[in-house]
Amino acid sequence: MSKRYLIVAVTALASMLMYIDRVCFSTLIGPIQIDLGLNERERARILGAFFFTYALFQIPIGAMADRYGPRLVLSLSIAAWSLVTAATGLVESFGALLIVRFLLGFTEAGAYPAAAGLVKRWARPDERAKFSSAVALGGRIGGAMAPKLTGWLAVALIGMTVLGTAAGEAGIHWRGVFLVYGVCGVAVAGIFWLVVRDWPPVEASRQPDDGHARPMTTQPAGPPRPFFQQLAVLGRSRRMWFFGGLQFCNNIPWAILITLLPAYLQDRGVAFESVGGIQSQILFVGCIGMFLGGIVSDFVRRKLGQRWGRSVPIATMMTGCALMCLTVSTSPALGIAIAALGLMAMFQDTGLPSVWAFAQDVGGKNVGAALGFGNMLGNFGAALSPILLTEVKMLGGWEAVFAVGATSYLCAACCGLLLDASKPLDPNDA
Numbered sequence: 001m002s003k004r005y006l007i008v009a010v011t012a013l014a015s016m017l018m019y020i021d022r023v024c025f026s027t028l029i030g031p032i033q034i035d036l037g038l039n040e041r042e043r044a045r046i047l048g049a050f051f052f053t054y055a056l057f058q059i060p061i062g063a064m065a066d067r068y069g070p071r072l073v074l075s076l077s078i079a080a081w082s083l084v085t086a087a088t089g090l091v092e093s094f095g096a097l098l099i100v101r102f103l104l105g106f107t108e109a110g111a112y113p114a115a116a117g118l119v120k121r122w123a124r125p126d127e128r129a130k131f132s133s134a135v136a137l138g139g140r141i142g143g144a145m146a147p148k149l150t151g152w153l154a155v156a157l158i159g160m161t162v163l164g165t166a167a168g169e170a171g172i173h174w175r176g177v178f179l180v181y182g183v184c185g186v187a188v189a190g191i192f193w194l195v196v197r198d199w200p201p202v203e204a205s206r207q208p209d210d211g212h213a214r215p216m217t218t219q220p221a222g223p224p225r226p227f228f229q230q231l232a233v234l235g236r237s238r239r240m241w242f243f244g245g246l247q248f249c250n251n252i253p254w255a256i257l258i259t260l261l262p263a264y265l266q267d268r269g270v271a272f273e274s275v276g277g278i279q280s281q282i283l284f285v286g287c288i289g290m291f292l293g294g295i296v297s298d299f300v301r302r303k304l305g306q307r308w309g310r311s312v313p314i315a316t317m318m319t320g321c322a323l324m325c326l327t328v329s330t331s332p333a334l335g336i337a338i339a340a341l342g343l344m345a346m347f348q349d350t351g352l353p354s355v356w357a358f359a360q361d362v363g364g365k366n367v368g369a370a371l372g373f374g375n376m377l378g379n380f381g382a383a384l385s386p387i388l389l390t391e392v393k394m395l396g397g398w399e400a401v402f403a404v405g406a407t408s409y410l411c412a413a414c415c416g417l418l419l420d421a422s423k424p425l426d427p428n429d430a
Helices: 003-036 040-056 058-068 070-088 094-108 111-122 125-156 174-195 202-206 227-235 238-258 261-267 272-309 311-329 334-417
Strands: none
Touching: 003 040, 003 070, 003 094, 003 111, 003 125, 003 174, 003 238, 003 261, 003 272, 040 058, 040 094, 040 334, 058 070, 058 111, 058 227, 058 334, 070 094, 070 111, 070 174, 111 125, 111 334, 125 174, 125 272, 125 334, 227 334, 238 261, 238 272, 238 311, 238 334, 261 272, 261 334, 272 311, 272 334, 311 334
């Protein structure tokens, strides 16, 4: 196996773990709410807390990966978020839970910006979307596995004591789940450090596998700009604000799938024991889009060129998501709603590799900071999502929630169409 494929595979494994640790919380929030005595608004704030710090530290930690290397930053991030995940199983109050959710967002914040920089270093330009798709697919598979795996594990651990913890009033051993996931994550951090390197060997970068003269990215002559200069370059670019606007708008409705979806299903009459399986099915449909997205994005780039090759797939998929949200807003039969949510997940994930590839195309030496800028604004949208949409639900029901989601996706489509990947953000990278 080529070393670069191994690098991508291990990075995808880390991405899978990250999403298991992230998505499992929405599956367990019901019993957590009972055991800790949370009300509905506290529950919404807890669900949004992760995304706030996850957003806030995207650029700083992405910039650290540009400067100190993605191997170091990702290894430390995986170990740190795994310890925080384990600590979640030990909390006893709303305040403590809020703190660990903020910490989880902080420790996971650098993962995708650093991974984007790593992929750029190991992939040729016409492979970036495909390799990015593979890494993001790992995350989506983890997210899709998490509800079913978490539900099974929480039930399997009932009656057992895990590091002094046991099932509480709700009768579900959610504490043990977080402790098990945390221990597994520390092991993955060690594997990542042992396998991954920041740069391909010089010989590999000069000799592509297929024999064509299309070299991978080689080490730049100098380091990336200092942090505040990076911020200035990003902040002056209209393209980066469109990039951030795209992610802010699409994350508001997409976050439903990993925060409010269990509540929606239960309100539609689905039993708790079945919620995890249905949520997993919806997210697994999204994985199909992630698999296709890299192939589609690189194909469209070859056909339409750099200007439209990234923007057209993004705008098209966001429009498809809007139509699916609109379908759910009409309160169709449960089976139709589940199918529409699955298609929404698939369209969202088909467009995501183009989002990553855009940042890699224009980011130059500052890829981590560039992707971090978009992810920061996107995850502010995700942080707002459960809080805003809980209020919308209380006022207008689930129909209003999905109508807001459809509108948000249309705004994302407009921002996506305005992205131009034909020239770098920083003139020094031209």
